[in-house]
Amino acid sequence: MMDGTVPSSLESRTRMTKKRTLTGYRPTGKLHIGHWFGNLQNMLTMQHDYDAYYFIADWHALTTHWADPSHVRESTEEMVLDWCAAGLDPEICTIYRQSDVPEVAELTLYFSMVTPKPWLERVPSYKEQREQVTDKDLGNLGFFLYPLMQAADITIVLADAVPVGEDQLPHLELTREIVRRFNNTYGEYLVEPQAIIAKEGARVPGTDGRKMSKSYGNSIYISDSPDEMRAKVMSFVTDPQRKLKTDPGDPDICPLHAVHKLFAPAEEIAEWDRCCRSADCGCVAHKRKLADDLIAYFAPFQARRAELAADPEFAWKVLAGGAAKARPITHGVVSACRELVGIDPRSALTADVEPRDPNARSQESAPSFAEDE
Numbered sequence: 001m002m003d004g005t006v007p008s009s010l011e012s013r014t015r016m017t018k019k020r021t022l023t024g025y026r027p028t029g030k031l032h033i034g035h036w037f038g039n040l041q042n043m044l045t046m047q048h049d050y051d052a053y054y055f056i057a058d059w060h061a062l063t064t065h066w067a068d069p070s071h072v073r074e075s076t077e078e079m080v081l082d083w084c085a086a087g088l089d090p091e092i093c094t095i096y097r098q099s100d101v102p103e104v105a106e107l108t109l110y111f112s113m114v115t116p117k118p119w120l121e122r123v124p125s126y127k128e129q130r131e132q133v134t135d136k137d138l139g140n141l142g143f144f145l146y147p148l149m150q151a152a153d154i155t156i157v158l159a160d161a162v163p164v165g166e167d168q169l170p171h172l173e174l175t176r177e178i179v180r181r182f183n184n185t186y187g188e189y190l191v192e193p194q195a196i197i198a199k200e201g202a203r204v205p206g207t208d209g210r211k212m213s214k215s216y217g218n219s220i221y222i223s224d225s226p227d228e229m230r231a232k233v234m235s236f237v238t239d240p241q242r243k244l245k246t247d248p249g250d251p252d253i254c255p256l257h258a259v260h261k262l263f264a265p266a267e268e269i270a271e272w273d274r275c276c277r278s279a280d281c282g283c284v285a286h287k288r289k290l291a292d293d294l295i296a297y298f299a300p301f302q303a304r305r306a307e308l309a310a311d312p313e314f315a316w317k318v319l320a321g322g323a324a325k326a327r328p329i330t331h332g333v334v335s336a337c338r339e340l341v342g343i344d345p346r347s348a349l350t351a352d353v354e355p356r357d358p359n360a361r362s363q364e365s366a367p368s369f370a371e372d373e
C-alpha cells in the first residue's frame with residue numbers, strides 16, 4: 001500500500017507472545033561435531049524459548065548442486081533424523097522443507113524488485129565461491145540469488161532471531177537491508193531479524209586444526225561409527241612445537257583441547273591443561289581419552305537416531321507435519337506482501353476456489369488448441 005498503511009489482517013497482529021526464530025541448513029552432507037556444538041545447541045534451547053522454525057534449505061542446495069541433485073533427497077532425510085535424534089522435537093518446533101513452502105519463491109521475487117544488483121555482487125560468500133569453486137559452474141542466476149532467497153526464508157515467517165554461524169553474518173546484514181528497503185517503499189510490515197551466534201563452538205577445529213568443514217575433509221561426523229571417530233581423533237594435529245613427549249605443550253593452540261573443552265568437565269580439562277604444559281602426559285594419551293569421551297558422549301544420540309531411522313517414513317512425516325504448521329503463516333505473510341507491492345487481492349488466487357471434480361480432469365487437461373486458431 002503506497003499510502004504507508006498496512007493491511008489490517010496482518011499475520012504479525014496475531015503472533016503469539018513468544019518471539020520467533022528461524023534457521024536453515026542446506027542438505028548437502030552430514031552434520032559434524034562443529035554443527036553440533038555450534039548452531040545445533042542454540043537451536044535446541046531456542047525451541048523452548050521461541051516460536052521456532054527450522055527448515056531444510058533444499059532449494060539452496062540446488063543453487064550449487066543443480067547439475068547433480070542426486071544426494072539432496074537423501075541428505076534431507078538424514079538431516080531430519082540428525083535433528084530429531086539430537087533433541088529437536090517436531091511437537092515443539094516446526095521442522096519443514098523449503099520447497100514445501102512455495103511462498104518463499106514468491107517473496108524472493110518481490111525482493112528481487114527492491115534489491116539493487118550490486119548488493120548481491122558485494123556479498124563476500126558470492127565473490128569467494130565464484131573464485132574458489134572450480135568443480136561446479138556457479139555462473140547461474142540461482143546461485144547469484146542465493147542471499148536473496150535466504151532473506152525470503154527468514155522473512156516469510158517474520159523471524160526476529162536467526163541462529164547462524166559467523167560466516168552467515170553478511171547474509172543477515174543483507175536481509176536487514178532488503179527488509180528496510182521493502183518497508184520504506186511499501187510500509188512498515190516486515191521484521192528486521194537479529195543474528196545469534198553460538199559463543200562456544202563457533203569455531204570448532206577439525207583434525208587438521210583448521211575450522212571443521214566438510215569441504216576441508218577434516219570433519220568428525222556425529223553419525224560416524226565409534227571406530228571412525230577413534231581413527232579421526234587419533235589423526236588430530238596437536239601443538240606443532242611439541243615434537244617429543246618430554247617437550248612441554250601449549251593447550252591454547254591445541255585442537256584436542258579445543259574439542260575436549262566443549263563437553264568434558266572443567267576439572268578434567270584443567271588436568272589435561274596442566275599435564276600438557278608440564279609434559280607430564282603425552283598427546284597420544286590425550287587423544288585416546290578424547291576418543292573414548294567423544295564416543296560415549298554421542299552414544300545416546302546414535303542409539304536414538306537408529307530408533308528413528310527404523311521407520312523409513314519418519315522424516316517425511318515430520319516434514320509433512322511441519323509444512324502444515326508453517327504454511328498458514330507463510331501464506332499470510334506472502335498475501336500481505338502481495339497487497340503491499342500493489343497487487344490487487346481480488347484475484348483467482350485468493351478467491352475461494354471450488355475444489356475441482358477429479359473426474360473432470362482428463363478433459364480439462366487436454367485442451368484443443370485448434371479451436372483457438
Ligand code: TRP
Pocket residue numbers: 022023024025026057060149150153154162163164168171
Ligand atoms: N545459507 C545458509 C548456509 O549456507 C543456509 C540458509 C538458507 C539459512 N537459508 C537460511 C540459514 C535462512 C539461516 C536462515 O548455511
